[in-house]
Amino acid sequence: MSALLELDGVRAGYGHTRVLHGVSMSVGDGDVVALLGANGAGKTTTLRAITGGVRWDGIINFAGHSLHRATTETIVRMGIAHVPEGRGVLTELTVEENLRLGAYLRRDGDGIAKDYDRVFGYFPILRERRKLSASTLSGGEQQMLALARALLMRPKLLLLDEPSLGLAPLVVRSIFDIIRAVNESDRVAVLLVEQNARIALELSSRAYVLEVGRVAVAGESAKLKNQESVRRSYLGY
Amino acid sequence: MDEFLQQVLSGIAAGGIYASLALALVLIYNAMGLVNFAQGEMAMFIGGIVIQRIVIRPVERAPVLTLVIVTLGLATLINGLAGFFFGYLPRSFPSPFSVQTVDILGAAASWQDLGVMAVSGVVLVLVFFMLQRTSVGLAMRAAAHNPEASRLLGIRVSWMLALGWGLASAVGAVSGIMVAPILYLEPNMMQTVIIYAFAAAVLGGIESPLGAVIGGLIVGVTVNLAGTYLPGVGGDLQLAVAFAIIIAVLVIRPNGLLGRRAMRRA
Numbered sequence: 001m002s003a004l005l006e007l008d009g010v011r012a013g014y015g016h017t018r019v020l021h022g023v024s025m026s027v028g029d030g031d032v033v034a035l036l037g038a039n040g041a042g043k044t045t046t047l048r049a050i051t052g053g054v055r056w057d058g059i060i061n062f063a064g065h066s067l068h069r070a071t072t073e074t075i076v077r078m079g080i081a082h083v084p085e086g087r088g089v090l091t092e093l094t095v096e097e098n099l100r101l102g103a104y105l106r107r108d109g110d111g112i113a114k115d116y117d118r119v120f121g122y123f124p125i126l127r128e129r130r131k132l133s134a135s136t137l138s139g140g141e142q143q144m145l146a147l148a149r150a151l152l153m154r155p156k157l158l159l160l161d162e163p164s165l166g167l168a169p170l171v172v173r174s175i176f177d178i179i180r181a182v183n184e185s186d187r188v189a190v191l192l193v194e195q196n197a198r199i200a201l202e203l204s205s206r207a208y209v210l211e212v213g214r215v216a217v218a219g220e221s222a223k224l225k226n227q228e229s230v231r232r233s234y235l236g237y
Numbered sequence: 238m239d240e241f242l243q244q245v246l247s248g249i250a251a252g253g254i255y256a257s258l259a260l261a262l263v264l265i266y267n268a269m270g271l272v273n274f275a276q277g278e279m280a281m282f283i284g285g286i287v288i289q290r291i292v293i294r295p296v297e298r299a300p301v302l303t304l305v306i307v308t309l310g311l312a313t314l315i316n317g318l319a320g321f322f323f324g325y326l327p328r329s330f331p332s333p334f335s336v337q338t339v340d341i342l343g344a345a346a347s348w349q350d351l352g353v354m355a356v357s358g359v360v361l362v363l364v365f366f367m368l369q370r371t372s373v374g375l376a377m378r379a380a381a382h383n384p385e386a387s388r389l390l391g392i393r394v395s396w397m398l399a400l401g402w403g404l405a406s407a408v409g410a411v412s413g414i415m416v417a418p419i420l421y422l423e424p425n426m427m428q429t430v431i432i433y434a435f436a437a438a439v440l441g442g443i444e445s446p447l448g449a450v451i452g453g454l455i456v457g458v459t460v461n462l463a464g465t466y467l468p469g470v471g472g473d474l475q476l477a478v479a480f481a482i483i484i485a486v487l488v489i490r491p492n493g494l495l496g497r498r499a500m501r502r503a
Contacts, residue, residue: 051389053385053388053389071388072388072389073388073391073392073393073394076388076389076390076391077391081389082389084385084386084389088383088385088386088389089386090379090382090383090386090387092378092382092383093375093378093379093382097375097378097379100372100375101375101376101379101387101390101392102390104372104375104376104390104391104392105390105391149390153390153391
């Protein structure tokens with residue numbers, strides 16, 4: 001069986017600056033895959049290529065369909081939820097309106113209601129704050145809102161861009177626990193971009209390390225954690 | 238007192254027209270971050286979606302100055318086309334409402350004024366219902382505020398912006414239909430009305446739909462009362478009152494009554 005998401009020789013960039021020089025990787029159904037690397041290695045650009053936010057060539061297939069020249073809207077409708085860098089929370093709208101937009105494409109009223117209960121179960125604070133403007137939320141709460149909204153999209157694949165960025169360790173821990181719970185209960189596949197390699201390797205089953213736009217190391221997370229070179233470069237111990 | 242009430246009533250009627258047109262300006266300002274100088278001219282058409290698809294979309298990502306020039310060109314173009322096809326001679330436009338008056342608390346209000354008030358009221362309520370209560374309206378607001386994040390939620394941003402133009406031109410067209418019987422129908426008909434609408438939108442805070450409505454009513458009533466009671470203003474200098482309002486707002490409170498932040502384009 002082929003993977004849910006497959007990238008082969010993907011090159012992409014902005015204007016004349018090429019950022020990805022042929023990235024190949026795959027995410028299986030229900031997998032959690034970590035994408036690690038230093039700043040500027042091309043992690044965010046890889047995610048942006050997948051959802052059509054940047055021009056690319058090469059091959060990207062999702063669930064057996066080529067994503068070449070597909071618009072972001074179409075790709076999202078195929079079942080990919082992308083929580084971008086900076087979370088993409090619509091701060092001009094209320095918390096509830098943000099969540100409603102998560103379910104914007106869905107027509108199954110009962111299923112939506114059930115999913116609301118579920119995300120409010122994960123993030124009770126969002127229920128309390130649902131009438132407030134999303135701009136009043138703290139960074140951690142905005143990350144929760146972005147994640148909750150992505151879950152309401154009922155994706156097959158969740159792309160997360162640095163969910164731990166700028167958050168207190170305790171908040172990071174609880175968000176990662178929820179990502180794990182979601183993956184286990186719904187078999188949602190997750191492609192996780194992280195600076196915090198330690199926590200990413202703990203959560204994921206496989207990982208790729210990007211270096212200047214290429215995959216430098218790939219393998220099972222448990223093995224990478226103990227691999228000397230990865231440890232020294234990305235884990236810092 | 239009767240005369241005062243009467244002037245307030247016709248001020249509110251005029252204000253309803255300004256409010257509709259100001260709302261159209263705000264809808265496009267929110268969608269594109271620019272003031273649509275062709276809004277007055279566009280009141281002669283309902284084809285906002287067509288205009289957005291053909292004229293605006295190719296320059297959607299262009300710098301704001303380009304867009305401003307495009308809307309100015311559009312205004313000239315529509316104005317010229319209207320003149321070409323319909324001529325520049327003013328024509329009378331039959332009012333759907335009777336010119337007879339009805340007595341309200343001692344003031345004589347014309348059915349015309351009351352009709353205009355009712356129509357603007359209904360239009361404004363419909364627009365607000367659509368923006369605030371429907372999921373299309375929610376998607377339109379999202380697309381206007383943050384196109385990138387909205388795309389990632391599956392919202393077809395470009396169509397939402399086109400819909401914004403369509404809605405704006407429909408609302409603007411209603412104001413045009415209501416103005417026509419009061420003024421005379423000719424290609425430059427909206428050029429004074431749009432100034433009042435600018436004043437209303439600026440007063441309300443250029444990005445607030447509710448502000449546009451409140452601003453429209455205030456401008457309508459203020460201008461009417463100034464024309465009646467301030468010596469020397471009369472009918473001729475009413476437009477100057479609108480400019481005075483614009484300048485005063487920009488000097489004293491640039492965000493307007495309900496605007497949340499200084500006008501800027503990121």
